[in-house]
Amino acid sequence: QQQVKQSPQSLIVQKGGISIINCAYENTAFDYFPWYQQFPGKGPALLIAIRPDVSEKKEGRFTISFNKSAKQFSLHIMDSQPGDSATYFCAASITGGFKTIFGAGTRLFVKA
Amino acid sequence: DAGVTQSPTHLIKTRGQQVTLRCSPKSGHDTVSWYQQALGQGPQFIFQYYEEEERQRGNFPDRFSGHQFPNYSSELNVNALLLGDSALYLCASSSRTSGSTDTQYFGPGTRLTVL
Numbered sequence: 599q600q601q602v603k604q605s606p607q608s609l610i611v612q613k614g615g616i617s618i619i620n621c622a623y624e625n626t627a628f629d630y631f632p633w634y635q636q637f638p639g640k641g642p643a644l645l646i647a648i649r650p651d652v653s654e655k656k657e658g659r660f661t662i663s664f665n666k667s668a669k670q671f672s673l674h675i676m677d678s679q680p681g682d683s684a685t686y687f688c689a690a691s692i693t694g695g696f697k698t699i700f701g702a703g704t705r706l707f708v709k710a
Numbered sequence: 711d712a713g714v715t716q717s718p719t720h721l722i723k724t725r726g727q728q729v730t731l732r733c734s735p736k737s738g739h740d741t742v743s744w745y746q747q748a749l750g751q752g753p754q755f756i757f758q759y760y761e762e763e764e765r766q767r768g769n770f771p772d773r774f775s776g777h778q779f780p781n782y783s784s785e786l787n788v789n790a791l792l793l794g795d796s797a798l799y800l801c802a803s804s805s806r807t808s809g810s811t812d813t814q815y816f817g818p819g820t821r822l823t824v825l
Contacts (some may be wrong), residue, residue: 604752625734630812641714641816642753687752693812694765697743700752 604701611708617675619664619704621688624669628690632698633662642687645686646673647665678708693697712737712802714817723791726740730787731820735803742784744776744815745800753800759784760806788822796824 599641611617621631621683629650634642646656648662648671661674675682685705689699715734723729737741741760745753755768759778773789782803788795798821802814 632812634816641802641818641819642814643816646810689752691812696758697755697768698753699755700745700813702752705751 602688602699602701604652604688604704606704607707608610608703608705609704609707611678613678613680613708613710615678615708617678617682617708618672618678618707619688619706620670620672622668623690623699625690626669627692628699629693630691631662631664631671632689632691633660633688634687634700636687636703639680641685646700655697678706680710683708714801714815714821717800718820719818720821720823722768724825725791725793727791727824729791729822730786731799731801731822731823732783732787733786733801733803733817734783735801736815738808739805739815740804741783741806742778743747743784743802743804744786745802746770747798747800747819749797756786770808782793792823793824796810796822798822805821 632647633645635645635688638640646657646660650666659676664671687702689698715731743758744756747753754762758765762778778784790791798819800819801817804814
């Protein structure tokens with residue numbers, strides 16, 4: 599019940615295309631859903647996050663879509679660029695809690 | 711403003727040895743969480759420290775222990791190292807007193823190799 603399942607494991611997208619990464623969770627107590635971007639040799643960096651009271655959040659080229667009833671959320675990267683090539687992790691936590699549960703990650707490669 | 715810093719960057723140990731990893735949180739942050747990230751996997755929560763106390767522990771054995779100092783910096787200790795402990799160890803800081811516990815900032819990690 600503490601898991602966050604992420605798909606796909608890897609993704610290849612043409613430059614300018616849309617990258618879509620999906621996540622699903624079981625624990626309905628989760629109320630904070632961040633996405634992290636990690637480059638090789640670096641720690642994860644917070645990209646964008648959403649709470650269940652909204653169905654979509656957009657920041658620049660990055661959009662989170664959230665489906666509370668299906669317990670699913672996804673990251674859309676519009677106009678994908680080679681610099682977006684990285685590993686992306688979805689995560690979930692409970693506000694005021696202590697731990698964040700991460701998905702297994704998606705390796706994105708954007709072809710120039 | 712320095713972000714989260716970790717030391718050392720890399721470490722090589724042999725089975726059975728003990729290791730200590732260090733973390734300095736982002737300025738203004740009072741909470742430190744430790745994660746283990748195996749190759750090709752997502753980070754796994756080890757434990758979180760706030761007010762110098764361990765607040766919650768993930769599914770890790772007692773060989774993993776930690777400490778938080780009055781200046782909010784933290785150490786992760788691993789005893790009796792196993793080959794399976796080889797991983798990237800990440801420290802993340804946040805601010806509980808400001809109510810921003812959800813927003814975590816990660817350090818670059820310490821790459822531990824156990825031979």
